[in-house]
Amino acid sequence: MFTNRFRSSLLTGLIGMLIVTAPAQAQKVNCSNEFRSGKLYFDQAKGAQDDTQREALYAKSLGKFEVAVEHCPDKWEYRARYALILCEMAKVSLSKIPLSTSEEVVGHEKAALDFYKKAGSEFDAALETKDGTKKKAIKFVKNNRGHYWVHNYNEGLELLEEEDAAGAAVRFEIARFLDNKDVRSVNQGAVALIQAGQRDKALQWVEEGLAIDPEDEGLIDKKTKIFRDMAISNANEASEEESQEKLMKAVGLYDSLIEDDPKDPNLLFERGLSKLTGASFVGKADEAKGQVLYAEAAEDFLASAELVDPAGSNAEFHHNCLFNAVQAYNGAGENDKMMNVLEKYTCANPMDAAAWQFKAGALIDGDDQTGAVAALMISKSLRGTELPVDSAVATAEGEAKASVSNLGKPDKIFSYQEASSGNQIQTWFWTEKNIARCFILGDQQGEMIWCGEAAAASSQD
Numbered sequence: 001m002f003t004n005r006f007r008s009s010l011l012t013g014l015i016g017m018l019i020v021t022a023p024a025q026a027q028k029v030n031c032s033n034e035f036r037s038g039k040l041y042f043d044q045a046k047g048a049q050d051d052t053q054r055e056a057l058y059a060k061s062l063g064k065f066e067v068a069v070e071h072c073p074d075k076w077e078y079r080a081r082y083a084l085i086l087c088e089m090a091k092v093s094l095s096k097i098p099l100s101t102s103e104e105v106v107g108h109e110k111a112a113l114d115f116y117k118k119a120g121s122e123f124d125a126a127l128e129t130k131d132g133t134k135k136k137a138i139k140f141v142k143n144n145r146g147h148y149w150v151h152n153y154n155e156g157l158e159l160l161e162e163e164d165a166a167g168a169a170v171r172f173e174i175a176r177f178l179d180n181k182d183v184r185s186v187n188q189g190a191v192a193l194i195q196a197g198q199r200d201k202a203l204q205w206v207e208e209g210l211a212i213d214p215e216d217e218g219l220i221d222k223k224t225k226i227f228r229d230m231a232i233s234n235a236n237e238a239s240e241e242e243s244q245e246k247l248m249k250a251v252g253l254y255d256s257l258i259e260d261d262p263k264d265p266n267l268l269f270e271r272g273l274s275k276l277t278g279a280s281f282v283g284k285a286d287e288a289k290g291q292v293l294y295a296e297a298a299e300d301f302l303a304s305a306e307l308v309d310p311a312g313s314n315a316e317f318h319h320n321c322l323f324n325a326v327q328a329y330n331g332a333g334e335n336d337k338m339m340n341v342l343e344k345y346t347c348a349n350p351m352d353a354a355a356w357q358f359k360a361g362a363l364i365d366g367d368d369q370t371g372a373v374a375a376l377m378i379s380k381s382l383r384g385t386e387l388p389v390d391s392a393v394a395t396a397e398g399e400a401k402a403s404v405s406n407l408g409k410p411d412k413i414f415s416y417q418e419a420s421s422g423n424q425i426q427t428w429f430w431t432e433k434n435i436a437r438c439f440i441l442g443d444q445q446g447e448m449i450w451c452g453e454a455a456a457a458s459s460q461d
Contacts, residue, residue: 031072035081038064042085055092061085069122076129076137080144083122087148090115090174109170113177119148120177149178153185156192165195176205183209187218194226202226227253228267231274247278247293265307269321272300276328283331291332298328302341310348319349326358335362347451350431351412353382356448374446377438381427384416392426398442400428407433 038061045057065082072078093112097105123145126132132141156171172189175182186209193202203226209219234250254271261267275297283290305321308314322345329338339362346355356379363372392413393404404410410428417424425445427438434451437444 029067029071031068031075031078034064034068034071035075035078038062038068038085039081042081042088045088051095058085058088058092062089073125074129076126076132076134077140079122079126079129080137080141083119083126084144086115086119086122087178090119113170113174116148116152116174117177120145120180123178145178149175149182149185152178153188156185156188160188160192160195163195165192168192169196169198181212183213183216183219186212187216187222190219190222190226194222194229199226199230203230224257224261224267227257228270231270234274247274247282250274250278263307265304265317265321268300268304268307269317269324272297272304272324272328275300276324276331279328279331294328294331295334298325298332298334298337298341301325301328315348319345319352322348323352323355326355330358335365338362343450347434350429350434350436350450351382353379356382370446371448374436374438374448377425377446378427378436378448380416380418381414381425381438384414387413387415387426389413392428396442398439399444400426400437400439400442403428403437403444407435 041057041061041064045054045061048054048057062085065078065085068075068078069082090112093108093115096108123141126137126141129137131137152171152174156168156175159165159168159171169189169192172185172192175185176189179185186205190202190205190209193199193205203223206219206223206226209216210223213219231250231253234246234253251271251274254267254274258264258267258271275293279290279293279297282293301321301324305318305325308318308321310318322341325341326338326345329335329341338358342355342359342362345352346359349355356375360372360375360379363369363375389410389412393409396404407430411431412429413426414429415424415426423440425438425440427436429436434449436448436450438446
């Protein structure tokens with residue numbers, strides 16, 4: 001009896017030892033139960049009247065869906081509904097912002113962005129499962145993804161109208177997370193980021209959008225605008241210390257744009273301005289390099305001028321191109337080229353005082369004292385007072401009166417008083433004939449002829 005009891009006790013002890021020392025077996029997760037519980041909590045949360053209760057139920061739902069997806073990742077509906085609860089949790093985070101401190105707002109926004117980003121990837125993952133290509137799966141994902149996408153996209157548009165660019169950018173970023181193939185959110189998001197002063201991030205978005213749709217005109221236009229803004233900013237902000245770096249960055253941005261659209265006169269003009277702005281800084285350190293940049297600027301201005309019709313609405317732009325080319329060639333020290341362009345400019349816009357002043361300086365350099373004096377008088381007259389033509393002609397004497405007999409009544413008359421002598425100098429313009437004559441009390445003091453055969457004959461005399 002003793003022996004039997006001993007054996008029985010020993011067996012019991014061994015069994016106990018086996019039970020204690022045997023490794024614990026992992027409990028198998030019932031994915032369908034977790035999924036059903038997640039749906040139940042989700043539906044209960046939708047009907048909850050209290051925000052705190054709703055948030056608690058959403059949190060429980062989230063936990064259940066997380067377990068179901070972790071252990072059964074090949075079920076499209078698990079992943080799609082997991083995406084839904086993530087979107088709802090994101091909405092909860094955003095709903096807290098109006099009542100939060102500035103520090104808390106950052107945390108709520110980050111949480112919302114993280115939830116929506118995860119939701120977008122789960123919507124995608126649902127379609128990549130074995131049954132994700134079925135009509136039911138595709139329709140479910142499309143409808144629900146679209147619901148949250150439209151909500152955030154429209155919120156972004158409203159915030160833009162309210163001039164809350166930073167808030168709008170967050171909404172458009174959420175829309176991108178939910179559907180990264182829809183470039184509408186990229187387009188509007190870039191607008192918001194530009195308005196919020198986040199130009200570099202806007203450019204990054206645009207580049208990413210163009211990778212999806214290289215032909216999207218809105219994105220192409222925004223890229224051009226951003227590049228232009230950055231280029232102009234770099235050129236204008238250049239100082240003597242950092243001019244070359246800023247300048248070359250601006251020029252490089254324009255190079256990229258012009259490579260894509262070599263026939264855009266505005267781009268060529270703006271690149272010319274960048275070079276013209278920077279050349280003065282560069283020239284202080286290295287005169288030769290500065291002159292090269294001036295010459296390149298002039299070529300850009302001339303190329304721009306050739307791409308527009310000089311008549312009508314484009315006349316002023318054409319004039320600006322030519323005049324800037326004159327200034328650029330002057331900076332480059334290329335007087336012959338400057339005079340050629342100046343002649344074109346004078347033909348197009350003979351009533352510009354600055355052009356005649358440039359011409360006076362060039363004629364002095366060319367030892368044409370008589371021509372220089374005439375050009376300078378014309379320049380000063382145009383900066384003076386315009387006189388009524390009929391009154392001036394009626395009281396004209398001497399050579400001024402004779403000019404009316406020879407050339408007809410002038411189209412314009414301007415006058416100024418010479419500071420040193422006190423003389424009143426009048427300049428009469430016959431614009432159709434391209435002739436200007438300067439008079440003191442009827443005596444002719446100088447004459448300039450520009451443009452066409454008359455100018456060529458005058459230059460040979």
